[in-house]
Amino acid sequence: MQILDTPPLLRVTGLTKTFHMHHLDSVLHAFEGIDFALTAGEFILLRGANGAGKSTLLRTLWRSYLPVGGHIWYQSRLGEIDLARAADIDIALLRREEIGFVTQFLNARPRVAAEEIVAEPLRLAGRAGNEALEEARHWLNQFGVRPELWRAYPSTFSGGEQQKVNLARALVLPQRLLLLDEPTASLDAGARQALVRRLSDLKAAGVAMIGVFHYPGDVAELIDREISLTTRTLPQNSGQDDTRDEFNDERERYVAV
Numbered sequence: 331m332q333i334l335d336t337p338p339l340l341r342v343t344g345l346t347k348t349f350h351m352h353h354l355d356s357v358l359h360a361f362e363g364i365d366f367a368l369t370a371g372e373f374i375l376l377r378g379a380n381g382a383g384k385s386t387l388l389r390t391l392w393r394s395y396l397p398v399g400g401h402i403w404y405q406s407r408l409g410e411i412d413l414a415r416a417a418d419i420d421i422a423l424l425r426r427e428e429i430g431f432v433t434q435f436l437n438a439r440p441r442v443a444a445e446e447i448v449a450e451p452l453r454l455a456g457r458a459g460n461e462a463l464e465e466a467r468h469w470l471n472q473f474g475v476r477p478e479l480w481r482a483y484p485s486t487f488s489g490g491e492q493q494k495v496n497l498a499r500a501l502v503l504p505q506r507l508l509l510l511d512e513p514t515a516s517l518d519a520g521a522r523q524a525l526v527r528r529l530s531d532l533k534a535a536g537v538a539m540i541g542v543f544h545y546p547g548d549v550a551e552l553i554d555r556e557i558s559l560t561t562r563t564l565p566q567n568s569g570q571d572d573t574r575d576e577f578n579d580e581r582e583r584y585v586a587v
């Protein structure tokens with residue numbers, strides 16, 4: 331796919347995130363001044379040591395976290411929107427129709443069957459009940475969830491089984507932008523292959539992706555570019571505020587290179 335001349339789907343500028351740890355009266359710099367662009371059909375691998383801010387960056391793009399600075403310009407079907415400042419209702423709509431987040435952790439709802447969890451996005455998109463259920467079962471099968479579990483409640487599933495339900499739900503509809511936070515973390519080999527096949531088809535269909543992978547080799551064939559988050563230390567009081575860090579003489583901050 332030719333991606334060089336296409337305007338970016340996502341343009342991140344000067345993105346900065348800190349956590350104010352009230353109980354310690356200190357500020358932790360998760361990352362600072364991140365700039366990058368992502369185009370339809372492009373796949374960016376996020377790299378960095380433990381604690382470098384990879385998951386925090388994905389959650390900030392997903393708007394679970396509000397950044398303290400910078401912009402996240404996203405070309406939605408309805409026009410450009412800054413995800414860093416958009417109203418919650420717009421974020422909720424984009425999450426339903428355009429942006430997906432895939433994590434290893436399933437937020438299992440009590441007494442909702444696996445097949446219903448996967449069918450829900452299809453129904454919300456207008457698919458008829460039976461059709462949605464058939465498609466949900468197809469994807470549960472693809473990711474290796476045993477048929478006897480389809481009508482069971484995922485709150486009792488193993489970690490890997492929960493993750494497979496998560497993947498099926500997140501990938502059942504093609505979104506325009508996918509945020510991937512270690513989606514292969516506890517998958518068996520069959521499910522990892524199914525995931526890579528699905529991501530590859532979505533990428534070919536123009537879905538843009540940015541993600542963290544514990545074993546990047548799993549997705550080597552998909553990667554177009556890499557962004558590394560690195561850490562560097564700053565002398566205390568050189569940040570945006572003069573809050574004292576109680577247990578370190580130096581404060582860490584994280585920058586994109």
Ligand SMILES: Nc1ncnc2c1ncn2[C@@H]1O[C@H](COP(=O)(O)OP(=O)(O)OP(=O)(O)O)[C@@H](O)[C@H]1O
Binds near residue numbers: 349358360
């Ligand atoms: N909700 C939070 N409150 C305070 N600090 C946080 C919070 N979430 C993350 N952090 C801190 O931000 C830093 C970045 O964490 P993050 O989880 O983004 O790292 P990561 O690069 O994904 O690490 P890993 O490779 O270990 O998963 C860490 O020092 C972490 O302790």
